[in-house]
Amino acid sequence: MAMTRTETKARAGLDAETLRLMYRHMLRSRLLDERLWVLNRQGRAPFWISAEGHEAVQVAFGMNLRPGYDWIAPYYRDLALTLVLGMSPRDHILSVLQRAADPNSGGRQMPAHYGCRRLNIITTGSPVGTQLLHAAGIALASRMRGEDAVTLTSIGEGGTSEGDFHEALNFAAIHKLAVIFLVENNGFAISVPWQKQMATQDVADRAKGYGIPGVIVDGCDAIACYRAAREAVKRARRGDGPTLIEAKVLRLTSHSSDDDQRRYRNAEELEAERERDSLQRFKATLEELGVMQAGEADEMRAELVLELDRATDEAEASPLPSPDTAMLHVYTEPGG
């Protein structure tokens, strides 16, 4: 898949700074992800659910949205997306360690149940698919106020079997709402392969039934992801309505820290996916293009690991929530 420098620029129109930043975002998410697995396997964190293999498309969208102006109704694999928008590794380590200062939920929810008011990332629960309707409602409100904010919502291919998926696409299409429906198709809903989830090859085909564009993008090709994200965001911001984007991504880890995918996927398949990892591929491309020099990625990694070490220490020193606070926020507290 190697391409010449000219080809890449012609395809994406991306400058070196953007490409480097994109790689840095992907690497930062991956390193945090790996750290959270380590904390889990060390018994310091009860649970983790990974974004490894999904980073490229999330970073692509994150870089094309306006944090705090656009809206996000994410799902549990969107670690990289939240980081690009402005959440920090520390925020997520606080969550994994169930600390009071966890900005997602104050230690109330399982990790990867993202939410951040400051960044218009709405709080997410565990039922699959409900957030797609919230995204449609958010976009309806933006539209009624005449704002050009874009709402991005995401889900796995398993979640597309839920009724809310249909209801949300249908409603957003009827009213040409500025919603992007991103399906991060990694081929597995826990252990159930996509062939038992749908009879069609591509989720994107369903867009036709709603009268909106359906786009397939190779989620291992960071530049293609960037281009698709930029186009969908432009279209939504122009007021031309929703887009269904299906990113064919990889699930490089088990579903969660409580799952072992070796029980239902064979070793060759897992090995082959490792080979296709977008992070390695993108690094090679950038070095080949001369966007990154040899050794630059290692420097980046060292700097990011340092950030992670600091964040881990800070989070571990941060207090657990007091049981005195357990009754708060059942309803909106007086004064806020």
Next chain:
Amino acid sequence: MPKKSYIEAIRDGIREEMERDPRVMILGEDVGAKGGVFGVTEGLQKQFGEWRVLDSPLAESLIVGVAIGAAMNGLRPIAEIQFQDFIMPAVDQIISEAAKISYRSNGDWNVPMVLRSPFGGGVHGALYHSQSIEAIFAHIPGLRVVVPSNPYDAKGMIISALRDPDPVLYFEHKRAYRAIKGEVPDGEYTVPLDRARVVREGTDIALFSYGMMVHTSLEAVDRLAADGFSCEVVDLRSLRPFDRAAIVESASKCGKVLIVQEANLAVSVASEVAAIIAEDCFESLDAPVMRLGGPEIPAMPFSPPLEQFYLVTPNKVEAKLRELAAY
């Protein structure tokens, strides 16, 4: 003061609040040109336009899920579910989402949404246009559940609901829409969402009820008054939270208690009121707490003799009151 029907009172409250607050909008099936299947939103689309009175596709999860999103992004939506019986596809959005959003986000987010829905039977609506399933939602922390019984409360409580920062389920008895009339002030006033109201003062028996059953109960109470029995009738109005102080006060004062509802009794509103009284009024009681409600069958049947069998009537309330009086 002008006399209005229950349905007019709800509509007046919504219309006035929509005039005052541009964030208020309505989303539901047939709410637009038709004005709702019962006519609650009649004329509102003409006045406020298609966006603010928006006909939804036939999908209840959509109605509530979209309302939740709109509420998180600054609107004050009213989600109308055409019949309480059809709320089931939206229960995930109500219980898993709306009820938990403030709590799970540690107060970062809230859902100022009102869900309106007609309930109750006695209208030949059979199994799926007659149910009273409010207890399901009264069980859920994070929701407010209110049932106004008269036009005054209906208007004041819909205005309060639209100003509340959290999800309010506002249930309307469909038989009350045109059968119940009362004085309703013009203009702005509110009725609290968490207070019961003593609608008839008395000393011998405390009767707790809500919705249309308040009126059914009052008819029976009037008959007993002729025989010198003094019943206190308390309209619960709020089913979450319960007005515990008001329940305890009337139960303690009278020493005998009857709870009347249209829904079947097992694990219901009446169960919770009885439990509150058992916990807080044990030493004031002169008789076992009695309950009257629907039978333990899945829902109200269609044919008149079967429907009548299900319904709580003034005669049934009267018989129960006499049983309690004689205890």
